[in-house]
Amino acid sequence: MYHSVRADPPPATHALSVHPDRFAAQLDALVELGLTPVPFGALVAHWRGVADLPARPVVLTFDDGYADFHTEVLPRLVERELTASLFVTTGWLADAGPADRAGSPLDATLSWTQLKEIEAAGIETGGHSHSHAALDAVRPAVLGDELARCRDLLEDRLGRPEQVFCYPFGYSDARVRAAVRTSGWTGACAVANTLARVDQGPYGLARLTIRRRTDLPTFRRLVAGVGVTRHYLADRALTKGYAVVRRTRASLSARPMLSAKPTLSAGPTPSPRPTPTREQDRP
């Protein structure tokens, strides 16, 4: 699971934005290891018994629809004749009409014209909701609207039926999964940070978070399925550690509003979503 590939990302996406040179090295490592990228839809079709896959398939996913997919990711995929799946938050798109604009993108986003070019280059695109809402936490009417607007815009503007979906933040529950299924999507991606298995079902593809700090030896081990559980346990601890450091620094800074209310004794703020299968997809 990727989000952004940029040399100099803004702070909001920094932790999940991979340097372009490292991304290129990761693609080369996949090829060298004999892995073949396939679109998520092909994996879903295989799981449903209607398609064959290469011997060692891997699905490369990109969430949110940042503009760097067009400038940094696409050329590196095309150069190597590799494919991927891109999940777009329709209300975030750069040229969304005034009535369609929704949510707050964390960085520059793709345009509809670029999405057409990306699809023409053999990249699968799919839905990632309309405003990037946490779908397990919204009212039923909002859930329906988030899915319908996303699906209808993608189908109308790109002229093909929607196939695959990706839950914003990876959050889903039985209600969300049922709504995605009845909206016509054949499969959906979660996060989970474990290897994908058929028993997770087509509406709960587990993915591995690739972060800016994921170095090449680690990447090679993860895609080979080695030490995945151990890595993400350590990764979670490290993320939590950094969060404490950030909060501590903030509390010790010269800002009177913060120093007036020390947070040192309060400890880390409890995560509102502690379930490990629901890792937030932005820092």
Ligand SMILES: [Zn+2]
């Ligand atoms: Zn997202």
